[in-house]
Each structure stands twice: as C-alpha cells, then as structure tokens.
Amino acid sequence: xxxxxxxxxxxxxxxxxxxxxxxxxxxxxxxxxxxxxxxxxxxxxxxxxxxxxxxxxxxxxxxxxxxxxxxxxxxxxxxxxxxxxxxxxxxxxxxxxxxxxxxxxxxxxxxxxxxxxxxxxxxxxxxxxxxxxxxxxxxxxxxxxxxxxxxxxxxxxxxxxxxxxxxxxxxxxxxxxxxxxxxxxxxxxxxxxxxxxxxxxxxxxxxxxxxxxxxxxxxxxxxxxxxxxxxxxxxxxxxxxxxxxxxxxxxxxxxxxxxxxxxxxxxxxxxxxxxxxxxxxxxxxxxxxxxxxxxxxxxxxxxxxxxxxxxxxxxxxxxxxxxxxxxxxxxxxxxxxxxxxxxxxxxxxxxxxxxxxxxxxxxxxxxxxxxxxxxxxxxxxxxxx
Amino acid sequence: xxxxxxxxxxxxxxxxxxxxxxxxxxxxxxxxxxxxxxxxxxxxxxxxxxxxxxxxxxxxxxxxxxxxxxxxxxxxxxxxxxxxxxxxxxxxxxxxxxxxxxxxxxxxxxxxxxxxxxxxxxxxxxxxxxxxxxxxxxxxxxxxxxxxxxxxxxxxxxxxxxxxxxxxxxxxxxxxxxxxxxxxxxxxxxxxxxxxxxxxxxxxxxxxxxxxxxxxxxxxxxxxxxxxxxxxxxxxxxxxxxxxxxxxxxxxxxxxxxxxxxxxxxxxxx
Numbered sequence: 001x002x003x004x005x006x007x008x009x010x011x012x013x014x015x016x017x018x019x020x021x022x023x024x025x026x027x028x029x030x031x032x033x034x035x036x037x038x039x040x041x042x043x044x045x046x047x048x049x050x051x052x053x054x055x056x057x058x059x060x061x062x063x064x065x066x067x068x069x070x071x072x073x074x075x076x077x078x079x080x081x082x083x084x085x086x087x088x089x090x091x092x093x094x095x096x097x098x099x100x101x102x103x104x105x106x107x108x109x110x111x112x113x114x115x116x117x118x119x120x121x122x123x124x125x126x127x128x129x130x131x132x133x134x135x136x137x138x139x140x141x142x143x144x145x146x147x148x149x150x151x152x153x154x155x156x157x158x159x160x161x162x163x164x165x166x167x168x169x170x171x172x173x174x175x176x177x178x179x180x181x182x183x184x185x186x187x188x189x190x191x192x193x194x195x196x197x198x199x200x201x202x203x204x205x206x207x208x209x210x211x212x213x214x215x216x217x218x219x220x221x222x223x224x225x226x227x228x229x230x231x232x233x234x235x236x237x238x239x240x241x242x243x244x245x246x247x248x249x250x251x252x253x254x255x256x257x258x259x260x261x262x263x264x265x266x267x268x269x270x271x272x273x274x275x276x277x278x279x280x281x282x283x284x285x286x287x288x289x290x291x292x293x294x295x296x297x298x299x300x301x302x303x304x305x306x307x308x309x310x311x312x313x314x315x316x317x318x319x320x321x322x323x324x325x326x327x328x329x330x331x332x333x334x335x336x337x338x339x340x341x342x343x344x345x346x347x348x349x350x351x352x353x354x355x356x357x358x359x360x361x362x363x364x365x366x367x368x369x370x371x372x373x374x375x376x377x378x379x380x381x382x383x384x385x
Numbered sequence: 386x387x388x389x390x391x392x393x394x395x396x397x398x399x400x401x402x403x404x405x406x407x408x409x410x411x412x413x414x415x416x417x418x419x420x421x422x423x424x425x426x427x428x429x430x431x432x433x434x435x436x437x438x439x440x441x442x443x444x445x446x447x448x449x450x451x452x453x454x455x456x457x458x459x460x461x462x463x464x465x466x467x468x469x470x471x472x473x474x475x476x477x478x479x480x481x482x483x484x485x486x487x488x489x490x491x492x493x494x495x496x497x498x499x500x501x502x503x504x505x506x507x508x509x510x511x512x513x514x515x516x517x518x519x520x521x522x523x524x525x526x527x528x529x530x531x532x533x534x535x536x537x538x539x540x541x542x543x544x545x546x547x548x549x550x551x552x553x554x555x556x557x558x559x560x561x562x563x564x565x566x567x568x569x570x571x572x573x574x575x576x577x578x579x580x581x582x583x584x585x586x587x588x589x590x591x592x593x594x595x596x597x598x599x600x601x602x603x604x605x606x607x608x609x610x611x612x613x614x615x616x617x618x619x620x621x622x623x624x625x626x627x628x629x630x631x632x633x634x635x636x637x638x639x640x641x642x643x644x645x646x647x648x649x650x651x652x653x654x655x
Contacts, residue, residue: 297584298587301617302584303588303589303592306609306613327587327588330591331584331591371596375460
C-alpha cells in the first residue's frame with residue numbers, strides 16, 4: 001500500500017522483532033541505531049537514541065538512585081520477565097510497571113463542526129497539570145498546513161510532537177506527489193503512526209479539520225461554474241454528467257473531455273469541500289460532522305446539538321462555538337481562560353483574535369443582575385397596584 | 386456533650402436499654418437519626434469491605450448514577466425534569482421509571498444513583514415528613530426535609546449507598562431547592578443537574594436560563610435539557626417527566642417521549 005511505503009510501516013514491524021525489549025514502552029517506535037545496516041535511511045522515526053543504560057529505566061526515574069529501580073524490579077514480576085524474554089514480549093506491557101509521578105488528567109474543551117461555510121474549530125486555552133493551571137494561554141488548535149488544522153486534547157507534549165510529525169509527513173507528501181493529501185488521508189496517516197503506541201500512556205485525541213480540494217479541483221470548478229464551498233458527491237457527479245451531456249455548450253465539453261480521466265471519472269473520487277475527522281491514540285478514527293473532545297465536552301455537546309445546522313452563516317457558527325466553549329469552561333474546572341476560534345474555508349484557515357472568557361462572564365453577570373433588578377422592579381410595581 | 390444532656394438521649398438508653406427505636410418519644414426529638422434504620426451485624430464492616438473493593442488493581446465497584454435529572458428555580462417556582470431510564474450495567478431494565486417521588490403536595494424528590502436506595506430512602510423521608518406534619522401542625526420546610534435525608538445518608542456513609550437526589554418544594558421562605566448526596570453533601574442552589582448525563586443538561590440550561598423567563602419558556606428549557614442529555618448519554622432515555630412547583634403545590638406538566646423531542650429539535654440538522 002502506498003501509505004505503508006510512505007511511513008515505512010513494514011520496517012517498523014520488522015524492527016520489533018530485532019530490537020531488544022526494555023521497560024520503556026516507547027522504544028518500539030524508535031530505530032535502534034546499531035541494527036541499521038540494512039535499513040532504508042529515509043525511515044520515519046529516526047530519533048537520537050541516548051546511551052543504553054538510560055533506556056533501562058523509565059524517563060520518570062531518570063537520574064534517581066538505582067536502589068529504587070532494583071526494588072521495583074523485584075516487586076513487579078512483569079519487568080523481570082521482560083528482561084528475561086526478548087522477542088515475543090510486547091514492550092507495551094512493560095509501561096504498566098512504571099508508576100506515574102502524578103495522576104494524569106486530560107482537561108480541555110475542544111470542538112469542531114462542519115457547515116456550509118467550511119469547518120469551524122474552537123478550543124479553550126487552559127493547560128492544566130493535575131490541579132495546577134500550568135499555562136492559561138496555551139494553543140490547542142495547531143495549524144498543520146494552509147487548509148488543515150488540528151485541535152488537540154490529551155497530553156500537550158504528545159500532541160505537539162505528533163502534530164509536527166504529521167505536518168512534516170504531509171509536506172513531504174505534497175512535495176512528492178504535487179498535491180495535498182486529503183483530510184481522510186492525513187487522518188489515516190496519523191492513526192497508523194500512533195498505532196505502535198497503543199497500550200502505552202501516550203494520549204492524543206485530535207480532530208483534523210480541513211478543506212479538501214487541490215489544484216486539480218480548482219480548475220474544474222472554473223469550468224463547471226460551480227459555486228464555492230460545495231461538496232461534490234458521487235451522485236452529484238453523476239447528475240452533473242447528465243446535465244452536462246444535455247445542456248453544456250461545446251467549448252466547455254471539449255475542455256472537459258480533454259481533462260479526461262482526472263475530472264468526472266468515478267474511480268478517482270475527487271472530492272472538494274469541508275472534512276472533519278477524529279483520531280485518537282487508542283486507534284479510533286471517525287469521520288463526522290460534529291465532534292467535541294475533552295473533559296468539558298458534555299457541556300459543549302448539548303449547546304452544539306441545539307444550534308448547529310448546515311445552513312448557518314459564518315457569524316452564527318462563530319457565536320455558537322464561542323457559547324459552547326464558554327459554557328464548558330463555566331462548568332468544567334479544567335477548561336477556561338480564553339477561547340480560540342479557527343475557520344477553515346476553501347481559501348484556507350483564518351484565526352480570530354483570542355477572546356477572554358472573563359469578559360463574557362462579566363457581561364453575563366451584568367445581564368443577570370439587570371434582569372433581577374427588572375424582576376424586582378416589576379414585582380414592586382405589582383405590589384403597589 | 387451539652388446537647389445530649391439537654392435532649393436526655395443517654396438517660397433513655399441507660400434506663401430502657403436497646404429498645405429505644407420502638408419508643409415514639411426518642412424519634413420525636415431526633416427524627417430517627419440517632420438510631421439507625423438498619424442494624425449492621427457485629428463483625429461486618431461494610432465501609433472497610435468497600436474500601437478494599439475500590440482500590441487500584443482490585444475489583445472496582447463503580448457506582449455510576451446512570452440518569453439525567455435537572456431542577457432549577459426561577460421567578461415562578463421550581464421546574465423539575467427527569468428522564469425515565471433504569472439501567473443495570475449495559476442492560477436496560479426499564480424505559481418507563483418514575484424518578485420523581487411525590488412526597489406530599491408541596492414537596493418533590495428526584496432520584497439518581499441506585500434505584501433501590503433512592504426509592505427506599507425517599508419513601509422513608511416521606512414518612513418522616515408526614516409524621517412532622519402530624520406532630521407539629523405545620524408543614525416541614527424544604528431545608529429541614531433535605532437535612533433529614535442528609536442525616537440519613539450520613540448514618541451509612543461509606544457503606545455503599547448511592548443516592549443523588551434533589552429535594553424541591555415551596556415553603557414559607559419561597560421556592561426551595563436542595564441537592565443531597567450519599568456522601569452527605571447538602572447544597573442549596575438555584576440550578577442543579579445530577580446523573581451521568583448532567584454535563585449535557587448543564588450546557589443547555591446554563592445557556593438558556595434567565596431569571597425572568599415565562600412559564601412556557603421554562604418548560605421548554607427543562608425539556609431541552611433532558612432531551613439533549615438523553616441524546617448524547619447512553620444511560621439516559623425514555624420520556625421526560627416534568628413537574629412545576631408552584632406556590633400552592635406542584636403540578637405535573639408533561640410526559641413526552643425523548644426521541645420525538647429530538648426529532649423536533651434537530652430538524653435543521655444534517
């Protein structure tokens with residue numbers, strides 16, 4: 001499969017069998033430099049491997065006294081077995097013997113939905129570390145390329161790293177093939193890249209929001225005189241064909257036939273329009289029209305369910321997204337501070353300036369006190385009567 | 386303690402021995418909270434047993450409140466809306482359970498958590514409220530009723546009860562809304578939602594709530610809250626049972642099927 005060749009998937013699988021297992025769950029994704037003689041040097045996961053002694057312990061115990069480690073080995077028969085057996089024991093199981101330094105909790109609110117104007121992605125900006133607000137102005141929506149944006153949830157470090165890896169791979173694809181990889185392809189790529197880490201503590205839950213439709217589709221659009229932001233589904237393609245046969249003038253038809261195989265053929269599904277995918281490090285990959293991820297997602301979901309429709313205008317969509325994030329930050333302790341809103345259309349992504357939700361809270365509080373005063377005023381008027 | 390001496394509790398148990406829970410007089414002062422409803426046999430330690438069950442790596446008894454209930458106060462009273470699904474793990478035991486107990490014409494209690502616990506303890510609360518009314522010739526206040534339930538929960542704290550209830554009523558202080566928990570939490574507030582669908586309901590009612598809503602708007606808000614929560618939460622569903630607590634008592638507003646509501650609300654969707 002082309003995608004497998006691209007990420008050297010087979011190489012990674014082969015590497016499993018040859019590398020030593022060690023109590024370090026992430027090892028499987030890394031190439032062991034010593035065994036590299038036969039391998040293709042354009043491999044995907046080429047990271048610097050530090051001295052082997054450090055790999056025996058977990059990164060959490062880096063630099064600590066070794067007595068802790070040996071006692072841990074005694075306590076956990078898994079890790080003893082790990083060091084004894086080699087090839088067949090999956091390195092994934094070893095990560096369970098490593099204790100976490102503190103309980104991890106993934107607190108955020110991100111959401112994304114499709115509508116006629118493209119895709120809208122919104123997220124809060126609070127980066128929390130088990131009760132401490134580590135950063136009140138984090139960036140949870142990371143642009144990947146001009147027409148693809150990814151909202152991230154889970155461990156910030158993991159998300160930042162994988163987003164950069166994905167961006168690099170998509171750029172390479174674009175350079176090699178002359179067109180952008182579709183959102184679905186990017187989602188599949190990310191999902192396959194994360195698959196070796198299934199079962200480890202890696203936690204990435206991203207929604208990829210993009211606009212598909214590269215250079216080929218754009219000149220087709222001019223020929224057909226289609227409106228912007230219109231999905232070209234299979235049935236529409238067929239109906240277009242019929243209408244073209246019936247009503248098109250000769251010059252356009254000639255140019256179409258010259259385009260030949262690329263344009264209206266069914267084999268190459270050339271789709272143009274908004275796309276939304278949810279990819280998770282446990283292997284989930286879903287296409288949909290509305291997603292919300294994170295600890296604040298229930299609060300956001302109900303607002304989005306109420307208001308999101310296909311025929312929203314851009315401004316209405318932005319206000320619904322802002323309201324949904326605001327409500328989630330209002331109730332969820334791990335979400336808050338600001339809200340970022342990105343809008344992806346056929347022309348690429350645009351970002352609104354960051355809005356402080358504190359202002360929204362004060363505005364609403366004022367409105368409520370004003371209502372209370374009105375209510376009290378009305379009551380007193382009634383009493384007087 | 387001075388209060389013990391004042392209420393004469395110790396002297397009764399010393400004089401009469403252990404049969405005090407049968408005597409009406411003790412209950413009159415303590416509302417039955419000093420003597421437990423269920424005697425726990427000697428040697429059995431429910432809270433210790435539960436602690437061993439819930440640590441990491443062992444068996445985890447997960448008490449999930451699989452429901453959605455909501456209640457909010459507004460200018461014209463209190464709106465109470467609940468779903469009607471009863472689940473036992475993944476099995477749906479019933480889609481037509483009444484999760485609101487009508488304690489008396491001016492007091493309502495909602496149920497979430499373990500159905501058995503909620504039904505039993507709220508019926509017990511109803512009995513105590515009735516006894517209070519008969520003894521004192523005036524209705525029990527909402528604060529006192531919720532305190533009674535709270536003290537019952539505290540008596541068995543840590544022993545595995547699972548109750549998340551809202552006591553709503555209208556008394557001399559006006560509309561009252563209290564949230565009572567199996568941990569002994571008792572909170573007075575303007576708006577609560579309990580159960581595992583509560584996040585979804587909170588989003589809806591937070592954004593639509595206004596102090597000066599009309600009665601129809603409040604009904605619609607309650608319906609929407611439960612409908613959207615049942616749409617996203619697997620453990621909530623069935624019908625929306627809605628009550629409106631007014632000054633002269635509660636009325637039952639509606640009992641509408643959730644799937645029809647969702648179809649109505651989401652007509653413009655994809």
